Amino acid sequence: MSKQRTAAIVNGDPVEFLSDPGQTLLDVLRDELHLTGSKEGCGSGDCGACSVIMDGRLVCSCLVLAAEVEGCRVETIEGLSTGSTLHPLQQKFLDHAALQCGFCTPGILMASKALLDANPDPTESEARYWLAGNLCRCTGYDKIIKAVLDTAAELRQDRKSA
Amino acid sequence: MAQLSYLSPSSVDDAVKALSGASARALSGGTDLLVQVRSGRAKPDQIVDLKRIPGLIGIRAENGGFVIGSATCGAMLSEHPTLSKIWPGIVEAANLIGSTQVQGRASLGGNLCNASPAADSVPALIAARASCVIAGPGGAREAAVETIVNGPGKTSLAAGEFIIAFKLPPRGPRSSDAYLRMIPRTEMDIAIAGAAVSLALDADGVCTSAFVALGAVAPTALLVAEAGQALIGSRLEAAALTRMEEAVRAACQPISDKRGTADYRTKIAAVLAHRAAVIAWNRAKEQA
Amino acid sequence: MNRPVKPEDTGTILKVVGTRPIRPDGVEKVTGRAAYGADLHLPGMLIGKVKRSPHAHARIISIDTRKALALPGVKAVMTSADMPNLAAEHYEAGESASNLKDLSANVMARGKVLYHGHAVAAVAATSNAIADQALDLIEIVYETLPHVIDVEEAMAPDAPILHDQMFTAGLGETPTKASNIATKHRLDRGDVAAGFAAADVIVETRYSSAAVHQGYIEPHACVASYAADGQTQVWSSSQGHFVIRGLCAKLLKMRFSDVRVIPAEIGGGFGGKTTVYLEPLALVLSQKSGHPVKMVMTREEVFRATGPTSASVVTVKMGAKNDGTITAAQVDLKFQAGAFAGSPVGAAVMTSLACYDVANFEITGWDVVTNSPKVAAYRAPGAPNAALGVECAVDELAERLGMDPMAIREKNAVRDGVRAPYGPIYKNIGYVETLEAIKSHPHMSIPLGPNQGRGIAAGFWFNIGGESTVNLSINEDGTAIVSTGSPDIGGSRASMAMMAAEVLGIGVEQVRPIVADTASIGFSTVTGGSRTTFATGMAVVQAAEKLVIDLKRRAAETWGVDQDQVVWQDGAAHCLQAGKAPKGALTLAALAGSAGKTGGPIATVVALNAQGAGPGFGVHVCDVEVDPETGHVTVLRYTAAQDVGKAIHPAYVEGQIQGGVAQGIGWALNEEYVFSTGGVMENAGFLDYRVPVASDLPMIDAVMVEVPNPAHPYGAKGVGEVPIVPPLAALAIAVRHATGVRMHDLPLSPSKIRAAIDANAG
Numbered sequence A: 001m002s003k004q005r006t007a008a009i010v011n012g013d014p015v016e017f018l019s020d021p022g023q024t025l026l027d028v029l030r031d032e033l034h035l036t037g038s039k040e041g042c043g044s045g046d047c048g049a050c051s052v053i054m055d056g057r058l059v060c061s062c063l064v065l066a067a068e069v070e071g072c073r074v075e076t077i078e079g080l081s082t083g084s085t086l087h088p089l090q091q092k093f094l095d096h097a098a099l100q101c102g103f104c105t106p107g108i109l110m111a112s113k114a115l116l117d118a119n120p121d122p123t124e125s126e127a128r129y130w131l132a133g134n135l136c137r138c139t140g141y142d143k144i145i146k147a148v149l150d151t152a153a154e155l156r157q158d159r160k161s162a
Numbered sequence B: 001m002a003q004l005s006y007l008s009p010s011s012v013d014d015a016v017k018a019l020s021g022a023s024a025r026a027l028s029g030g031t032d033l034l035v036q037v038r039s040g041r042a043k044p045d046q047i048v049d050l051k052r053i054p055g056l057i058g059i060r061a062e063n064g065g066f067v068i069g070s071a072t073c074g075a076m077l078s079e080h081p082t083l084s085k086i087w088p089g090i091v092e093a094a095n096l097i098g099s100t101q102v103q104g105r106a107s108l109g110g111n112l113c114n115a116s117p118a119a120d121s122v123p124a125l126i127a128a129r130a131s132c133v134i135a136g137p138g139g140a141r142e143a144a145v146e147t148i149v150n151g152p153g154k155t156s157l158a159a160g161e162f163i164i165a166f167k168l169p170p171r172g173p174r175s176s177d178a179y180l181r182m183i184p185r186t187e188m189d190i191a192i193a194g195a196a197v198s199l200a201l202d203a204d205g206v207c208t209s210a211f212v213a214l215g216a217v218a219p220t221a222l223l224v225a226e227a228g229q230a231l232i233g234s235r236l237e238a239a240a241l242t243r244m245e246e247a248v249r250a251a252c253q254p255i256s257d258k259r260g261t262a263d264y265r266t267k268i269a270a271v272l273a274h275r276a277a278v279i280a281w282n283r284a285k286e287q288a
Numbered sequence C: 001m002n003r004p005v006k007p008e009d010t011g012t013i014l015k016v017v018g019t020r021p022i023r024p025d026g027v028e029k030v031t032g033r034a035a036y037g038a039d040l041h042l043p044g045m046l047i048g049k050v051k052r053s054p055h056a057h058a059r060i061i062s063i064d065t066r067k068a069l070a071l072p073g074v075k076a077v078m079t080s081a082d083m084p085n086l087a088a089e090h091y092e093a094g095e096s097a098s099n100l101k102d103l104s105a106n107v108m109a110r111g112k113v114l115y116h117g118h119a120v121a122a123v124a125a126t127s128n129a130i131a132d133q134a135l136d137l138i139e140i141v142y143e144t145l146p147h148v149i150d151v152e153e154a155m156a157p158d159a160p161i162l163h164d165q166m167f168t169a170g171l172g173e174t175p176t177k178a179s180n181i182a183t184k185h186r187l188d189r190g191d192v193a194a195g196f197a198a199a200d201v202i203v204e205t206r207y208s209s210a211a212v213h214q215g216y217i218e219p220h221a222c223v224a225s226y227a228a229d230g231q232t233q234v235w236s237s238s239q240g241h242f243v244i245r246g247l248c249a250k251l252l253k254m255r256f257s258d259v260r261v262i263p264a265e266i267g268g269g270f271g272g273k274t275t276v277y278l279e280p281l282a283l284v285l286s287q288k289s290g291h292p293v294k295m296v297m298t299r300e301e302v303f304r305a306t307g308p309t310s311a312s313v314v315t316v317k318m319g320a321k322n323d324g325t326i327t328a329a330q331v332d333l334k335f336q337a338g339a340f341a342g343s344p345v346g347a348a349v350m351t352s353l354a355c356y357d358v359a360n361f362e363i364t365g366w367d368v369v370t371n372s373p374k375v376a377a378y379r380a381p382g383a384p385n386a387a388l389g390v391e392c393a394v395d396e397l398a399e400r401l402g403m404d405p406m407a408i409r410e411k412n413a414v415r416d417g418v419r420a421p422y423g424p425i426y427k428n429i430g431y432v433e434t435l436e437a438i439k440s441h442p443h444m445s446i447p448l449g450p451n452q453g454r455g456i457a458a459g460f461w462f463n464i465g466g467e468s469t470v471n472l473s474i475n476e477d478g479t480a481i482v483s484t485g486s487p488d489i490g491g492s493r494a495s496m497a498m499m500a501a502e503v504l505g506i507g508v509e510q511v512r513p514i515v516a517d518t519a520s521i522g523f524s525t526v527t528g529g530s531r532t533t534f535a536t537g538m539a540v541v542q543a544a545e546k547l548v549i550d551l552k553r554r555a556a557e558t559w560g561v562d563q564d565q566v567v568w569q570d571g572a573a574h575c576l577q578a579g580k581a582p583k584g585a586l587t588l589a590a591l592a593g594s595a596g597k598t599g600g601p602i603a604t605v606v607a608l609n610a611q612g613a614g615p616g617f618g619v620h621v622c623d624v625e626v627d628p629e630t631g632h633v634t635v636l637r638y639t640a641a642q643d644v645g646k647a648i649h650p651a652y653v654e655g656q657i658q659g660g661v662a663q664g665i666g667w668a669l670n671e672e673y674v675f676s677t678g679g680v681m682e683n684a685g686f687l688d689y690r691v692p693v694a695s696d697l698p699m700i701d702a703v704m705v706e707v708p709n710p711a712h713p714y715g716a717k718g719v720g721e722v723p724i725v726p727p728l729a730a731l732a733i734a735v736r737h738a739t740g741v742r743m744h745d746l747p748l749s750p751s752k753i754r755a756a757i758d759a760n761a762g
Helices: A025-032 A088-095 A105-118 A124-133 A142-161 B012-019 B033-039 B074-079 B088-095 B108-113 B121-127 B225-231 B238-251 B262-286 C026-030 C066-070 C100-107 C128-137 C151-155 C192-197 C241-252 C279-289 C299-305 C345-351 C383-401 C405-411 C431-439 C492-504 C532-559 C588-593 C650-669 C727-739 C750-761
Strands: A004-010 A013-019 A051-054 A057-060 A073-075 B005-007 B024-027 B046-049 B059-062 B065-069 B131-135 B141-144 B149-151 B162-168 B175-182 B193-201 B207-215 C046-052 C058-064 C074-078 C090-093 C096-099 C119-125 C139-144 C181-189 C201-209 C221-226 C232-236 C259-263 C293-296 C312-320 C326-338 C361-369 C452-461 C466-474 C480-484 C511-515 C566-569 C572-575 C603-610 C616-626 C633-643 C700-705
Touching (some): A013 A025, A025 A051, A051 A105, A088 A105, A088 C026, A105 A124, A105 C026, A124 A142, B012 B046, B012 B162, B088 B193, B121 B175, B121 B193, B121 B207, B193 B262, B207 B225, B207 B238, B225 B238, B238 B262, C046 C128, C046 C279, C058 C119, C066 C074, C074 C128, C074 C279, C090 C241, C096 C100, C151 C312, C151 C326, C151 C361, C181 C345, C192 C326, C192 C361, C201 C383, C221 C279, C232 C279, C241 C279, C279 C293, C326 C383, C345 C383, C383 C727, C405 C431, C405 C452, C431 C452, C431 C616, C431 C633, C431 C700, C452 C727, C492 C650, C532 C566, C532 C572, C532 C588, C616 C727, C650 C700, C650 C727, C727 C750
Parallel strands (some): A004 A073, B005 B046, B024 B046, C046 C293, C232 C259, C326 C361, C633 C700
Antiparallel strands (some): A004 A013, A051 A057, B131 B162, B193 B207, C046 C119, C058 C139, C090 C096, C181 C361, C201 C312, C221 C293, C312 C326, C466 C603, C616 C633
16 A cells, blocks of 8 residues: 655645545644644534634645645644734733643644634634534533634724834 | 545536446535544545535526525525525524534535434525526436435435535515524524424515425434425415424424434424424515 | 622732633644644554454454464554553552452453453554554454343343453342343432422433543554563643553553553543553554554544443422422432443442431442443543432422522522531532522523523532642743643643733743653643642642742841741842842842852742632523424523632633533434444444534623632632533523424434424323
8 A cells, every 4th residue: 555645735834744545634743744733522513622724715634635736725723823923813812721631722723723814704503503513511612602703703893004 | 444545526526427437435624424424423435525526515596596506605694685685594593503614614415415304504595496507427407405314324326426506486476485493592593493494475475486495303304395285375374274283393304313203203303394484474565 | 701700809919810721732722833642753653553343242262363473564563462461450540449350351352351442452564554464363252141231221130241251249148140241339318218208390201311421532542662672752742641550551561660551641531531442452563563562543443442421310209389489309320330340330329318417218229230331430520420310300390389490400409518418528619609600690580482492400529539640840031941740632831821820920921831740750640630720720820839948038137137028929039138138139040040049940830739619500491492293303502600719811721611511412312322233333433423513503602609618728629520510401491492392312303302292292
């Protein structure tokens, strides 16, 4: 069984990796590229802990084969901040105490970023339905939703003043 | 997965050849196939990725209707500016499949060919009288969506065949559709029952055509002719809706499983069909 | 919601405690850098995987591992033959005592498999794929046996017996016939016959709930490295690395000092990670292979072979006078323990009437083994099951009496001076204040529409104290390190830093909290039992106070004055004697910089067994809307008031309340283990094991009532567990008021509600 070679762009950097045909993007991110921020919570696309953004679309990386990533742009949690400057979502999550154990947090942050990229002014209900694919067992989602809506408001304000 | 290999053909013919192998499976969004391979339920030797074949991803207007590439993801359907206006039922059905993440990958082709009795997009496509364009060793052919699935996990496609696109017929004025499903939570679940209604009205709001299709209440999605007929000639008065519900209940042949009892599914199918019919009718009245 | 409700003003001005600083481990968690158990990679590391029983109950006739061992890439294979055969020995660990013999047989089956998914063998190989292949090559011959999973069926005299040597304890005489009932628990007071005779109204009712899993998003994960001289290291995502160490050492007959457990970050535990599953196996595989071994469970394995909590049947008979005084109560609790004895029915017995001042009661609990995974602790273990029955019975009683549900609870509420059902006299409890907080909450005045209903329920949990060790040291620049052995599962690191900063009088950003491994600090028991802020916090405060005394001594020496002439304020020593301190106050930084001159490094350790933990009470109110045609339940609004003592970090206290409520809602509405007739769990994944998703829940209003516990330096009480206790009953009662139907069997799934509505109408 020979490995296949795939070239893609991960967090803005060109990467090449070898993988078995059965390995998923999540496997490759964690085991080949050592980007362990994306987590495996279920391996079947039901929990969202492995969420990444691929060619602008929010996806579960456990449901994408490594080979499918050829030529694609992948954004993971490791690319969300810029240098040591946190993305506003990351800062708001800290400000609102929107995490407890933190395991679902990378996936939820990527999903929240995708939400605000698609819809800069979501209602509470729209935010909840968008994030329904990201399970959190610790927080009851309350502070997460507040952090996301607060970030949306702040980003809209920044755009107005810019 | 020791023998597994991955192929990404860039032409229909190459894909047909690859899929003619006994143990080859087509890969569209992967949200069903990868789960099945991981759990051991599916053991293909070869995975044939359809997404790089020209035309498999994309939506275009054609001959008054729409042609949707079979590997187009659900999110793209909802982003299309006119598809949601003309076929809101199909779009909302596709958008109920899984989560936002699943929406970024899952496709109509995969949802249909996975052949789950509970597939969300299938009843809406059947009610819409959609057809599939199928490629295969014998060339291309077209077939109505309701002919594709012939049992749980089983399709009528021959070796080497795969769906290239879905065709939606032209839509007249005052016509619309709707899809509803019952799940225990608010998102993420497999439908316990689903109902799609597509109908057209005349200038007085009287129903001139109606199609009702059900999901998760039989081994395959069901087109219930009598249910649609019950609505024709009516303005969805109580009596017409009651006749429709009776036809729906009579058509259900559900199982009892961990997701719901047969009795519950039958009751709910009628409730959902009623509500979907009312929504479709209200939408149709708005459509000039 | 944000400002705690204080019935009294203590008069102390706190500068750090009670504020909401950003947690010190927050940045690594929002950037994906925090290292959880599965994130670790060591050179030469192998992957370990477990072969699991395909049968719910069977004798193991033979295991042949030769073909697996011969597969290239496989470096070790193990079975129970590779683990010591232990005598039955109780070992206090986690939130309950473990029987080590049972625990050993649970992590690797010995002689018999007792549930589908029970570990039978394990391999270590150079890749995931090879490990999977190796598992398929292990040949096991079983003799299948009949199985039983339902708790009442398991108690029947003709039930298949799991353990030939299990004779029910607690019956008075030891029976001669083996049983699946491990223990009968009993708590009595007064004379129930007389109490019922004095009642004007009696309610007899029965409630049940299914087995549910803690549902942490992180599957169990560990890495073990066994060196040739017997020294080992284990990285583990757990709620208590000292307990992991102790259990591994006991199960494998190793010296505690040879097992060094390093706490990885943990992705949720809720009680389920206070025990071991993979760690002993990883150690054995590492020893046999000579390589480090990583073992990570799949989600399916988590469901099939860890946790869950008990399915249970609770019958309640309760009598009251017309004025609402409860005169007698009988409660019978049947709890499913899974494959080995040890359900939380004992705690359920103790908590079931804890909110009520009842003179006459009889509470019986049955711990029953079943062919399902051995249950593990889950947030206030036993109490939610009991509260379901008791709170619903109280609601039924209120309805029969025509009495307001708040009024009947106030009438019978426990207060300071009342003897708790389980023995101690209540003091400094805040139950009445918590009832009042709900009674006066705006939620109660929101009008309800058609098909909507409101449910009120109360709950209790003891909270524990227990053993903690803390190291506190001052660095040469005056910053501090506070080091504990308590894994951080809910933000406790922040609270430890805050309490240390408060006493030292410095900013919280000057205090770095860390969680030290078992070789770097003395023993601490688990992060569980709602104990960490109370007990480890107490140790932190004591350590800081010791240092303050030491710092004053150093200042006094420097100034040449007596120690009683020095006060410590705002992070500095101040001299009361005029003219003795020419340079003014001596800051912590100044004293730290010259520590060598005043006796050496500034550091201390406190090791304690915290006493006086205060129990917590919660009162919840929940509004639902039920679609009468589909039975679908929507939670419209939820308010949870809780007696928290003192909220050290209010945002994290709110978080505990909101998280516990969400789990309780899931337990009430949709979560359950579904078993096939063959004893196989049919919904071992997050698709069909339905935990609440974001769109299922409204905002959860957490009301913090502060009735301080004087045993804690800042009045804190444990908060993590109480919030899961009331929701089961609150939802069931709300559905009653929305539909007119009383649902007795959780979960309240739509098909059951629709069926109940139809039955009620017909």
